[in-house]
Amino acid sequence: MNKEKKIAIIHSTPIIGYAIKQLLNEYFDLSQGFIFSSFEEMKDYPNMENCYMYIADPDILINNYEFFILRKQKTVLTSNTDNTHSQFYIVNIRNHTDNIIESFQNIISAIDESNSKETGKEPLSIREIDVLKLVTKGKINKEIADELCISLNTVLSHRKNITSKLGIKTVSGLTFYAMMNGYIEDDIF
Amino acid sequence: MALINSELILSEVIIDEPSLIPVINRFGIKLGLGDKKIREICESKSLDTDFFVAIINTFIHDNYFPETKFRTFNISQIIDYLTKTNNSYERFLLPNIESHLNFFIERSDPSNASLTVIRKFFSVFKKELTEKINNDKKELFPSIKAMLENCDCEELYIDSVFEENESLEEKLRDIKNLIIIHLNGEYDQNLCYAVLVSICNLEKDINQHNRIRNKILMPLVEALKNNSCDIAL
Numbered sequence: 001m002n003k004e005k006k007i008a009i010i011h012s013t014p015i016i017g018y019a020i021k022q023l024l025n026e027y028f029d030l031s032q033g034f035i036f037s038s039f040e041e042m043k044d045y046p047n048m049e050n051c052y053m054y055i056a057d058p059d060i061l062i063n064n065y066e067f068f069i070l071r072k073q074k075t076v077l078t079s080n081t082d083n084t085h086s087q088f089y090i091v092n093i094r095n096h097t098d099n100i101i102e103s104f105q106n107i108i109s110a111i112d113e114s115n116s117k118e119t120g121k122e123p124l125s126i127r128e129i130d131v132l133k134l135v136t137k138g139k140i141n142k143e144i145a146d147e148l149c150i151s152l153n154t155v156l157s158h159r160k161n162i163t164s165k166l167g168i169k170t171v172s173g174l175t176f177y178a179m180m181n182g183y184i185e186d187d188i189f
Numbered sequence: 190m191a192l193i194n195s196e197l198i199l200s201e202v203i204i205d206e207p208s209l210i211p212v213i214n215r216f217g218i219k220l221g222l223g224d225k226k227i228r229e230i231c232e233s234k235s236l237d238t239d240f241f242v243a244i245i246n247t248f249i250h251d252n253y254f255p256e257t258k259f260r261t262f263n264i265s266q267i268i269d270y271l272t273k274t275n276n277s278y279e280r281f282l283l284p285n286i287e288s289h290l291n292f293f294i295e296r297s298d299p300s301n302a303s304l305t306v307i308r309k310f311f312s313v314f315k316k317e318l319t320e321k322i323n324n325d326k327k328e329l330f331p332s333i334k335a336m337l338e339n340c341d342c343e344e345l346y347i348d349s350v351f352e353e354n355e356s357l358e359e360k361l362r363d364i365k366n367l368i369i370i371h372l373n374g375e376y377d378q379n380l381c382y383a384v385l386v387s388i389c390n391l392e393k394d395i396n397q398h399n400r401i402r403n404k405i406l407m408p409l410v411e412a413l414k415n416n417s418c419d420i421a422l
Binding site for chain 1: 302303306307309310313314356359360362363364366367370371373
């Protein structure tokens with residue numbers, strides 16, 4: 001579930017980065033931690049522009065403020081005190097491990113909450129229900145496009161949205177979902 | 190749990206990982222394991238210890254899959270194991286789910302139509318899995334074995350059956366998701382959990398079966414087929 005969640009840990013003391021990586025892996029099943037000792041090192045590494053979380057020490061954060069402020073909803077500042085006022089999430093790495101774990105627990109749920117706002121799972125739209133009904137009749141995408149007078153791409157994007165909203169992928173799964181919710185008659189099988 | 194090796198005591202392994210019980214049963218090992226080491230048990234049953242250890246490690250650890258090691262085992266040994274897993278789906282795992290489902294529906298609100306929908310979905314899945322198992326039994330496995338014995342690639346029947354497995358796995362996942370995400374109305378929660386656990390057990394097992402099948406058996410058979418064709422030419 002967490003395999004796609006990349007975490008960039010940029011810390012001038014690599015062993016601290018390593019400790020954070022281990023902790024995230026052990027307690028939060030976040031195994032995709034990448035450790036960098038400088039911002040430049042991370043910049044040279046491919047595909048690090050849109051990570052799940054960024055963790056940086058104060059110097060690195062201040063020197064690359066523009067990058068991190070754009071990502072403030074998912075940037076964690078490692079600090080040596082508790083009393084820092086900041087726009088970023090803060091973890092005091094001098095704390096006991098238990099407190100650090102608790103800080104990360106709060107941060108991760110805050111990040112997940114802000115992510116779910118973006119992708120919010122809404123109920124199926126009327127058009128998606130139309131597509132769903134035709135899928136359950138065994139129609140292929142081209143036939144669905146013709147019947148609803150929409151393009152093939154639109155059908156594909158409806159189908160993608162249906163699967164992501166419902167968590168159901170196969171045609172039979174969709175058919176039984178539709179039956180369960182009264183979109184189609186319960187006598188096909 | 191750390192990787193298992195043949196010097197560990199099997200009963201201790203099972204105490205930590207009871208989900209292995211059906212797997213060891215397939216090898217003819219029963220509970221009442223005493224304090225024997227894995228190696229000793231395998232030797233007394235004339236089992237290939239390395240193969241047994243590779244199978245249980247693959248089963249416990251989703252990310253562990255020693256492809257190179259598996260390819261050193263012989264094909265008929267792998268087919269035997271896959272046949273045993275197929276048999277246990279037919280004889281135990283599928284009937285288990287079915288009886289849990291029936292009991293669940295019987296004990297739940299009879300007016301809740303969503304429960305019978307799930308049972309129907311499961312029977313569609315069961316029918317397809319049973320067809321696949323029959324195909325293995327009657328066509329695929331015998332023809333691979335015949336090819337091994339005769340070194341004759343023409344007898345080999347390989348179909349697209351391998352790709353269909355994935356949709357079986359996906360269907361099972363959809364049944365699970367349909368229950369977890371979309372179940373509605375009144376029902377017996379305790380029995381619903383029993384249904385889900387039995388579905389998850391089968392899901393895990395089929396997953397592992399298919400990894401061995403698609404990543405080990407098929408490449409081995411392909412290689413053998415190419416070799417024997419070369420020789421025949």
